Amino acid sequence: MSKKKNGANIPIASKKIGCRLWKSGKALKTTAGVSVITLGSIALALAVNANAASPTVKSAFPPPPSDTTVNWENDKPLYYEIDQTGKEHPKPQLLLGDKTTPAWCLGLGVPLPNNSIPAQQSKKNEILNKLTDEQIAVLNNVQYLGRKAGDLEGYAEAQHATYKLLDEAGDSVNQTKDVIVKDNTLLHDANKIKTGADNLIKEAKKMRELPSFNNQTIQIIQGVPKKITNTKGVLGNFPYVKVNIDGVKQVISGNDLTITADATSKLGVQKKAITFVNKDGGISPSDLPYTLYSTDGDDTGTLSQTVTATQDPSTATATVNINVIGLGEFTLSKSSTNDAFSKAMMDGAEFTAYTTSDDKPVKLSDGQDGYPITVTHGTSADKTNLVLKMGKDGLVGAKNLDKLKKYYAKETKAPAGFALNAKKIPITFDKDSKFNADDSNYQDNVSVQDIPTGSVSGTKVDADTKTTTPQGIGNLKNVTYGAFWEDGTPMKWSDGLTDETENSTENLPITLTAGTKVNDTNVEFKVDDKSNFGFQNIPLVKNKTRFYLQETATSPGYSLFTKKIWVDLSETNHVNVDTNDFDESGIKAEDKAAAIQIIFDKAQDVNGSLPGMNGAGFEGQPIDGNKEKTVKVTSGPGTDANGFQVNGLTVFDGKANIAAGNANPDGLAVANWKFVEINPPKGTVAINPFTLKSAIKSDKNGHPVSYHFVFTDDVTHQTIMESDVDASKLVDNNIALKVNLGTMVDKAKLPTIKTKAHSADGDQIIQIKEVSKTTRMYDDATFINVEKGDQIFSYLHRIVTDKDGKITDKIVKTLNFVADDETVKTQKHRFETTADTTKDLDIPEGATVTYVFTEDDFDGNSNPKTDEPKAKHDDLKDQDQTLTVEKEKPTTPSSSTPPSTPEKSSKPIYNIIIPNTGAKVAGYLTALGVMLLGAVSFITYKWFKKSKKEDEGSVK
Template sequence: MRKLEKLLNDLNEKKVTNWKMHKRKKAFVAFAGILAIGLGSAGLVYANAQSSSTKASLPIDTTVNWEDNKPTCYVVDQTGKENPKPILKLGNGTMAWCLGLGVPLPNHSTQAQLDATNAILNALTDEQIAVLNNVDYLAQKDGSVLAYAQAQYATYLLLDEAGVSENQAKDVVVKDNTLLHDANVIKTGANDLISQAKKMRELPSFNGSTVDLIQGVEKKLTDSKGVMSNFPNFKSNVDGVKATVSGNDVKLKADISSKVGLFSKALQFWNTGSATASLPYYVYSTDGDSTGKSSQTVIASQDPSQAMGSLNVNIIGLGEANLTKVDADTGSGETQGAAHLKGAVFGLFNKSDNSPVKWSDGQNGYPITVTAGTKADDTNVSFKLGDDLKAGLKNLNNSKEYYWKETVAPEGYSLSTKKYEVKFDSSSKFDDKTSNFIDDDKATDKVLDFDFGFIKAQDVNGSLTGLNGRTFRYTPTGDTKGKPIEVTSGANEDSSGVTNNGQVNFTKIPFGNGVLEELPQDDDKLQLINPISIVTTTNKDKDGNITGYTVSFTDTVTKQVITTLNVSLDKVTDNSTMFKVNLGTLVDKPVTPVVPTIKTKAHTKDGDQTIQKVEVSKETPVYDKVMMTNAEKGDQMVASLHRIVIDKDGKVTESKVIRTLSFTIDDETVISQEKQIESTIDTTKDADVPETSTVTYVWTEDLFDKGTNPKTDKPEAKHDDLKDQDQTLTVEKVKKPVTPPSSTTPSSSKPTTPSTTPKETPKVSLPTTGSETGDMIMYGGALAVLVALGTGAVYYMKKKKSTEEEG
C-alpha cells in the first residue's frame, strides 16, 4: 500500500488530472481532462454542478486519497475474501465511494475502463441510479465515519440487488485495526439508508393528477404519502395562480386574472436544484498509473437525485350577472299607470358575435342557473321580469364578455336597443357563497308619450279668429299617474313663417288615459269646448304579444270620435314619443273635426271564426259584421275577402282577393252604424294545400266619402290589417273530399250571388282595431300626425252633423 501512496504522491507532484464524464443515455463519454489511467475496481461520482448545498462544488480535476491502514471495516465477498474499506476522499475532502468490489478488465486501456463503467450504468434503471446517488448523498450530509461505512455497504447491496456486481457483498466484519467496532450497526444502518433513499424518490400522492380550481376559492391538497417535506421547491407556471406549502398540505388559489381552462404541469415541485436541472456525473481516478494495473474510479455526491412532480389544473371562472329594470322618468322603478315595467323580456348575448347565450353553455359541473326572474325561453338565456323587476343568473364563463338587451318592452314603454355590458375583471365583487364574480346592471326605459296640439278660436259672425290667453288642462284619469298639465294658448310661428294666434301645444303626455278641458275665466262670456276624453289601448295578437298601440280622442258630450291613431310596435323602438297630432281648430261652440272609424267581427254560419269540416263545401257561407262611427248617408263601403295561405314557417305563400263587395250607406245604416256582409266561397280546394300549411280568409273594408271614386280616390277610413284576428276566419284541417261520380250539382251551375242585404245583429262591444286619419306623417323614427294649419287662415277638418243637428 505504501507503493500506492507513493504513486499517488507522484501523481500530485506531476499534477495529473482526472477525467470528467457526463452521463448521456446511461453512457459515459470523456469530454475533458487527461486520459491516462486504467481501471481496477470501478466506481462513479455524480454531483449537481448547480447544487443548492452550502458546500463547495465538486472539483472537476482532482485525485482521490485514502489511508489503507485505517479501514472502517471489512466487506466479505461471495468467495469469503475480506476486503478492507478505507475512507476515500477527493482532493477537496469530499467523501467518495466505489460502485463494486471489483470489475475485471479484459485489458488496461482507457477504453476498457470506460466500457466497464458503462456496463454497470447501462444495467441500471434511472430509478436505481437515483437511489444509489441518494444513499451516498445522505452519508455525505451526515459526514460521520459510521455513515460512510453504512453507505458503502448499502451501495454494494443495491448493486448486488440489481445483479451488476462481479462480486457480491455477503457480510461485514470489524477487527482491532478498523475504525468501527460494531458490524451489526453498519449493516442495519445500510438498510435504513436504502429505505431513506427510496423514500426520497417518492412523489406526493396528488402527483400527475388534475384538480379543478375555481377562481377566488382556495383549494387544499393533502399528500397522503407524507413526503411533501422532501419538496421544498414549488413553482406555479400559470399567471394568477399562487401556491403555498405547509407540512403535507398544498394550498392553491387563482385570482380573476388567471386564464380559464386546462393547464398541464401548471404546478411543479422538486426536491433540489432548479426545475430543469439534472445531476451531472463525474468519474475520478484514485491514481495515475498509465498501465491501469493499480487504478480505481470512485463516485461522490453532494445533492440528492432530482425528484420532480407536477399537478394539472383546470381553472374555472364563474360569473354572476344581475339586471334590474327601472323607469328612466322616475329613477325608482315606479310604473306609469297601467303601463308596468313588469313583463319586460331581456336576453343575454355574447359580445364576440352577438349570438344569444344558451343555457347549455355552462362549464362542466357548473351549469348556468337562474338566481332571479323567470325563464322566458328554454334554449336561449332570456328572462321575463316579475314584480321585483330583476333578472339574474350564475355560473357564466367569466373569461367572456356579454351584454343584456331588451327583446320585449313592457306595456306602455318604448323598446330599448341599448346594450348593457356584462364584464368580469379585478374590480368585480366576489360572492364567496356562490364562488361567482358579480356584474350588476340597471336597465332604464321610458314610458311612451305623445304630443298633441290645436288652435283655440272664437266664432265671430262665422269667422274663426285665433284666441290667445285661454288655458287648457290635461288631467290623468283612472290608473294613469301624474299631475295635471296646463297650457295657455298663444301666438306661434309655423314652418312657413306665419304667426297663428290661439296655438295650444301639449307635449310629453304619458301613456295612459286622461281628459282635456278648457278652464273658465273671470267674467267669461265664451261657451267652453266640450271636454275631450283621451284613451290609450294596447293591441295584441292571439298569443298575447303586443303589436301596437291605439289612442282615441272623443268628445265626451257628443260621443263623436275626433281622431283615432294607431302606432305599430316597430315605431316606438328607442323612441318614447309615439306621435304628434294636430286636432285642428277648437272653437267656443263644439265644432269638432269628425273622422269615421271601422271595426269588424268576421264569423261563420254557426257564429265562430273557424270553418269546420262539416262546413266545407263549394258554397260555404261567410260573414263579416261591420261596425262604424260617423258614417254618413251616401258614403261608399268596399269590402274585400282575402284568401291567405301560410306555410309551417309562418311564410305567406299565397295572398289574393277572391271577393269584392260594395254598398252605399243608407238611412238605416246611418242610424245603426252597422252592416252585415255575407258571401259564399269554395272551401273544398283548401284540402289541396300541404298539411303543414294554414288557410285563412280575411275581410278588409274601405269607406269612401260621398261623391268620390273608390278606384282612384283615397278612403276616409280603412280597416285593412290582414293579421287582425277579428277579421280572420281559419279553415280547420281536412283531407280533400272525393267527388262522387254523379254529382247532384250541375257543372253549369253558377255560384250564389253574394248578398249585401243588411241583417239585424245584436249590439256587442268588440275591440277597436282602429282607423288612421289621413293627416299622419313620419318623424324621428316614430309615427307623427300633423295637420297643416295653412297661412293666415284656420284649417277646417271635415265636419259631420250630429244626430241632433239633423233633427
C-alpha cells in the first residue's frame, strides 16, 4: 500500500521507509515505520506527562515480516460466520509466515488460495478506499486490541468486529448476520464472541475519542493555576503531552488538567499551546492499515482475498489553546522630607497614573476581561481616569493593570504645606516582580521620599539578666556613652540637619530624648534614672547612616564594656511617630556584672597529715541585702594551681552560680556572702562558717574607683583574707576577685553503739516455755552519729562455760542492716533472730550457756570482709548484751515409788540461773541443801538420759 504524509498529525519519531521492489506490476510488501508529521515548521517531541523530555519510539508489537505467506488450517475453524443468505463460513485463525503475527480477512465469503501462495502487497485496496480515515482508524484499533488480547477468543472477537464495522460503513458484499460454534470449532461460546466483538468496537472508538476541552481556548491568569476537567473521562488515554509555550506548565491528575503560566509566559492567545497524544509511536489514520496483504489478485482486491496486519494503535491527537492574561498592581508611598513631618501629613496628595508609551492617563475602563482596574490604597479622585487621593497612611495604589505595559505615576496635587513634586515615578512589572496570590497580581511598590533624620533610643541592661535589675550590690546608674561617626570622629550636637529647602532657615540640632548631657560639644550623655537614653535629629545625608555608641564610664559593680554598639539608620528602619524620625529603638546596651571566684581545699587532720576530703557540702548564702540565690557546691577531685590532681577541691565559680539559678556565668556577684558547711563528710565536724564583706568606692560622678573584700571567720572573728581591687582592672573584664583561701580542716567524729538484749518476754532469761528450736531473741541498739547508708552487722554468739571455767564461743547468727532515714532520725534499731536452744540440754554437769549480741558499724562504701569497722560494740562480758539459760532441778521421786518412765511427750524442766552479773538473788541455799541437791540431781540426770534416748526428738 502507499504511505501518505499528513501535516496535520503529531510526530513521534523520524520516518523509516522500507525499500519497495516492483515485480510484474506487483509491489512486494516491505515493513513501513512511523511517519514524521510536523506542526508548522517545528517538529514536536512528546513525553509522558512531561514538558521537555523527548522519548524514543516505542511500538506495541514487532513489525510484520516484509515478505511472507498467509497460513491457516481449514479443518480448525474457531467459529462460523453466517452471512445474509444464511451461508456458513468457517473462520480459522490466519497467521503470517512467521506463524506468530495474526492477520484478519476483510472480505466475508471471499475464499483464500492455499496457504503456500506468497502474500503480495496491493495498492490501496478497494474496500479500504471506500472508508474514511476515522473508520480505518477504528478498524485498525479493533485488530490491535484483538492482537493485544493474545488468545483465540480475542482473535475471533476482532474478526467478527471487523465484519461488523465494514457492514456499518456499507462497505461489504456479504454481511454478517450471526456467529455459531459447532463440535469441530475450537471455540464453544458464540455469545462471548459476539459480546466481545461489540466491546472491542466500543473500546476502539473510545481510543479515538478526544478530551472535552480539545481545541478550546482557555483563559489563564499569570501565576494562577487553572484547572480544567475533561468531562468525557478519556484524559487517561493521552499520556504523551507537549507544552509548546515557554513559561507554561501542565499537570494531569485523573481527568483534571491544571495549567499554570508564570511571569515569563507570553501574553495573549496562544494556538495549540498544549498537545496531547494517545500513543508514542502510533500511526496516523491516513497511513492505515499498517500492513495490507492481497493474495493472487489485482490491486483492486475484487478478485482476491485481502488481509490486514497491525502493529500499533492509531494516533489520536488533541490540542488546547490558551489566552494568557497578566495583571499588575502598584503601591506608591510618600514620606516626609524631614523629621518635622509624619506620613499622616501626606493626607490629600493626589497622583495620576499614565501610560509610558503615549503619556496618556490610564482610564478606569482600561481593565482586562473580567478584571477591572480597582483602587487598592487611597480613594478614586476622578470618574474617568486613574487618579488616586492619598490618605493618612501615605499610600495610593491600584490593581489589574495590563502587566505587559509600562506606566508611571506623577503627583498632580500636593498636600498642604508641600511643594508639588513633578518627578515621574516609573511603574513596571517583570519576571522579578513579587506575586500577590490574594489578588493574582504582580506587584511593583514605589515611593517618593526625601532625606530623613534619625533618632536612637535604648536601655542600659545587665548583660546576664537582659534587664535593668542589677546583680549583687551593684547598680546601673550614671553609665555614660558617647556617639561617634563611622570614621571614629565624635558626633557633635551641632551636626543636626539644616533644612536647605528654598526660603527655609529652620535648623534642627541633635537633642536628647532621654538621659543627661555630659559634654556641650560632643554627643556624650548619662542614662536617666530608669537606665534609658536617646537622642534625635541625626542627619542621614551623604551615606552617613552608620555610627556607633561607646561606653565611656560604667556603674558600681560592673565592668566597663568598650565594644562599639553600631547603629544603622537606613531608610529601612521604622518611623518613630513620637519623634517623626527613622528610629533605631530598643537598643540593649549591656555591661557584665563584676564577679568573684573562690576556691579552697577541704581536708581532714589525720595524724598531722591533711588529706583532701570529697563529698563535703557547702553553701554560699546571700546576706545584708544581697538578693542573689544560695549557691551550693560539693568538694571533689580536681587540679590545683600546679597542675596536680587533688581531692577536696571546693569551687564557688560561675558554673555553681548558674546551677543555683543566678545569672552570672563567671562567678558570684560582688555582694555580701556567708559560707557554711552544710554536709560534712561522715565522721567529721563542720568547719567554722565564714563571711565575705564587699564594698565599692565611687567618685563624685557615681563611677566606681575600687573594690574592698574581707573574709572573716564567724566563730573566731579572725580575718582570713583581705584584698583591694582597682576598678581600672575591670575594663572588658568582669572578674573582680579570684581567690584561693587555702585548706579548710574538719575534725573527726566517730559513731558509738549501745545495746540491750532480751528474750520474747522482755527479760534477759530464757524461760522454760521459751526453749525450742526457734527461740526468739532481740537486741535493741542505740547509736550516736550513725549515718544513712552505714552497714551495721549484729552477731549472736553462743558461749558455753564448762565447770572449769573454759569458754567456747561460736557465732550462730549474723544479721546485717543498712541505716536508712528513720535510723538516722531515731538513732535506734532492733535486731531480731531465732536460735535452737534445745541442744543446750546436752551440756555437761556444771556447765552454763549464754547468748551474747555484738555489733560492728561499717561505712556505706566499706568492704566488711576486708575493712575495719568505724565503730564496735563487742564486749562479750557486757551483761546488757547477754541472755542466760539454766536448767531447773527435777523433783526427786519417793523411795517407795520407783520412777515412772516419762511419757513420750515429756520435756526437761529448766530453772532460771542468773549469772554473776550483779543481779540480786531472792534467797541463798545452805551447804547441806547444796549437797542433797547434787545427789538428787545425779540420779535424776541418769534417769533423764535414759528417757531421752527412748523419746528422742520430743523436745522442741
